[in-house]
Amino acid sequence: MLLSVTAIPAAAQDWQVARKGDWIVTARMTDVSSSADDAILTSAGADTALKVDVEHDVMPTLGFTYFLTDQISVEAILGATRHQIRAQGGATDVAVHETWVLPPVVTLQYRPMPEARVSPYVGAGVNYMLFFDGKDQNGFQVGLEDGFGYALQAGVDVAVVGPWSVNLDAKKVWFQSDASINAGALQSQVNLDPWVLSVGLARKF
Template sequence: MRKMNFRTLILAAAAAAAFAAPAMAQTATAWEMPKKGDWLVTGRVTDVFSGADDAIVTSAGAASGLNVDVGDSIMPTLGFTYFLTDHFAVEAILGTTQHEIRAKGGSTDVAVHETWVLPPVVTLQYRPLTEGRVSPYVGAGVNYMLFYSGEDKNGFTVDLDDGFGYALQAGADIGLQGPWSLNVDVKKIWFETDASVNDGALRSDVALDPWVVSLGVSRKF
């Protein structure tokens, strides 16, 4: 429920800012659309959630009757966007999230591992508008998943492989006042990791493929 409320909040905040923008445009310090050479620095609250439900098998490939479940995480993140032209920008996001990994199946529901993930993402954005109060964008790029500070649970040992993935992005900056804007951002990341449990006695090819949904405030420089 908490996660769903956060995603609903993002939509509500975006709608409220969009309706408020025309009134703000009458002020002396009205927001101006970012242009070539500008920076946007964005502080966000970010929800990272995965629908992973991959089978856990034995070393010989036999079904164990268990599946992987990866918990959600809500954490602060930072975004840095540089405008190469009026229409194209490069964004890098920095942040880290913590996730619990469980094995589920039948009457079994047990935590096996908890890990921090550093998933830096770099995207190239296209922004079609150069005037107005709303700057929508779409983007595509790459990410790297780095697992660290893992903690094994309930007698299990778990190893996760780091690696590269790719991402698609959509979002908007909605002008507030002066250099400030509201940012709404959604990314879909495709990434698969090889999980080894108990030194390979069990294993799983886990398609994490997380959604990264964010609400934040940007400042233009």
């Protein structure tokens, strides 16, 4: 007696694979956390013994991914986070500014296992940091410089059912902003360099 093994056709799967020409839209909760601890200097360059601290924030974001081929995709994220900036050192810990940040990141992604239910990817790209709706605090006046940075990315899509999947995503962004305090009386080159960590629910279109 001969036994035969027949592969389950893709149409019989309870989940769908994204292919060339498809879109994935992902609703995420995202934690943006900076490790900035740069020195605050006087206008003459003297060290004040104070350093910059930027608090993290968690906000909803959206990701839009388009598949150029089955294995190559491009993603753009949209969302804004709010961060308090503090001056710390010795017995000093004072809030100087609070700002919203719009950090759109665009990455080109490679997916080595596009047909798998658990499909990892890596990516690299650019971002633009835009600071808006800033509020000075405790008598300080703070100016932050917008600009471009770059990013690396790693993540995974886990197919659930039909066009739906769960997404885990990590981005490391490198960006430096020139900060001016009290019309330049104090200054700092702030390496924000945030981690952007997300979990979300995605749908293929």
